[in-house]
Amino acid sequence: MKLSPKTKRLLWTCGVLLVLLLAGGGLFTWIKFFRQEKQVFANEAEQFKYGSLGAEGDRGIPYYLWLVLPRVFPDLMPGPGGYKSFGVVWEEGHEIPVGFSKKTVGFERITNNCAICHTATWRAREEETPHVVIAAGSPVRLQEMLRFLFKAAHDPRFNADSIMTEIRLVSANDYGNGGLSFIDRQIYRYLLIPLTKKALLEQEKQFTWMNRYVSNNQPKPPWGPGRDDAMNLTKYFMTSMPEDDTVGPTDFPSIWNLGIRSGKDKAGKQMLLNWTGDTPAVRSVLIDSALGLGAPPRPWFLQRMADLDRYLSNLPPPAWPFGHANPINQALAAEGQKIYARDCASCHVPRGEFTNKVIPIAQIGTDPERMHSWSKAAAEEANRKVKEMGIDRPLMTELDPYGYVSPPLDGLWMRAPYLHNGSV
Structure with missing residues (x-):
């Protein structure tokens, strides 16, 4: 059957539109879920404290979700102060603690690195700003932080309405709404929040050994x-x-x-x-x-x-810091x-x-x-x-x-x- 010129033009136009639609969808998917932005650090010390190890795909928590969890579940935290109540090292002027990495892989994600367990601080007086020591044993209460995430995932408050309400209160940039555009808010609401909850519940199964009883019904x-x-x-x-x-x-x-x-x-x-x-x-x-x-x-x-x-x-x-005030x-x-x-x-x-x-x-x-x-x-x-x-x-x-x-x-x-x- 011979197609008329009009039909050919229509089919050609539809084909072009389909290709453009697929290309646009692919580009959108790449930008919103897979595009990676390179992290840049002033020196190796900063990279040790805040650099990614590449775990964003399997372990990355969406940044704004991570940010508001202590606000949604304050009763599940060990004390006031948000994540700092777990004993993490948090330098003044930084938006995340030492040992946490914020990297864009489609969207901003939070993961941990070596410094979560290997950075500590000291101070000579209570009112003094803590001095950060890289590669020292950290005071972090890692198990409590893990259990907080698992308890939160089981809590009925871990839902899109509760979490998006808190995100909207975060004035991160000119967008308002926690720094998220309309499209990003929909991605958080319908994809990232439910998928993160599911991932946390799955990961909890890898930690059941922490709750085993060792003898006489005494927990570990x-x-x-x-x-x-x-x-x-x-x-x-x-x-x-x-x-x-x-x-x-x-x-x-x-x-x-x-x-x-x-x-x-x-x-x-x-x-x-x-x-x-x-x-x-x-x-x-x-x-x-x-x-x-x-x-x-x-x-x-x-x-x-x-x-x-x-x-x-x-x-x-680290060098002994008190040599001048208290000579050996x-x-x-x-x-x-x-x-x-x-x-x-x-x-x-x-x-x-x-x-x-x-x-x-x-x-x-x-x-x-x-x-x-x-x-x-x-x-x-x-x-x-x-x-x-x-x-x-x-x-x-x-x-x-x-x-x-x-x-x-x-x-x-x-x-x-x-x-x-x-x-x-």
Whole structure:
């Protein structure tokens, strides 16, 4: 059948309109959901505190939703002050706490990075502005923050009406309505809020092990401030091993000057990292920790891990800040040096005989719970899982833990409490 010129023009016009419509829809989808804006930082320290690890796809919370959650659920918070009540470090003049990253992937999303667990502050007087120390063990109450998000997701107030009401009260820019355009408000109302709720409820299932009973119907103790159950997190996120009753919360360690804790000691023996000597390499610790935060194993991610390795391996410990106001008594320090050399140095001097080596539990007498939370089988499974992801990193130590690593004591004044593995 021969088409008339008019019919041909109509079909051609419809075809062009369809192509334009599809192209416009694709462009809209890319702009609103997938377009990435590069983060720019003044220096490596700022990037450590606020830089993304690339976890926005799986773990990113829409920014304005994250912003108003403490306002919608103040009764679920541990105290006043919003997220600061969880013990996060929040620098003056910053819109988000240290350890949080705000990145645009279609829309602005909030994720966590290494600094959430490894940044602390000090001050000499109560009225003084806190001094931020990068790579120190954080005081954050991480478990409480996780449980807050899960409780909020179960709460009937987690709905579009309640949350959008709070977002409209946020005067972020000239749009009003929380800085959101009409289209963005519809995306939040009909997509982001319900999908985030669903994602939180799904993620909660990965944390059921936190609520297991260990004995005599006694629940596992809370992690507490400045601690997490690191190896159980690794075990259940990376390996999907069956849940058990182990509980091993330990202090967030300082991670400055990592270069003196890895490689070989003065005698050529391999040094080990993590509390039970789980790995011989800084890069392995960084990769596994970032994977636990939801970072995807892509080339960009591996380059970021290499950059972090270099930065933290060379980051000096914080200097003692009170030398001018309270000079060190050199005579007493000299006496202390003798005691340290006699009783401490073999286990704690950098690259010493026993430094960054596993000291048997029977020798140090520390409680064994953190040690029991990891195993040879878990290490083998973690190594296999990482290899499946296409990541080439030094293998975790495939041995059952038998003690705890003795670390160097650089920056000791910012390392309290001073208890073996921090779990006592």
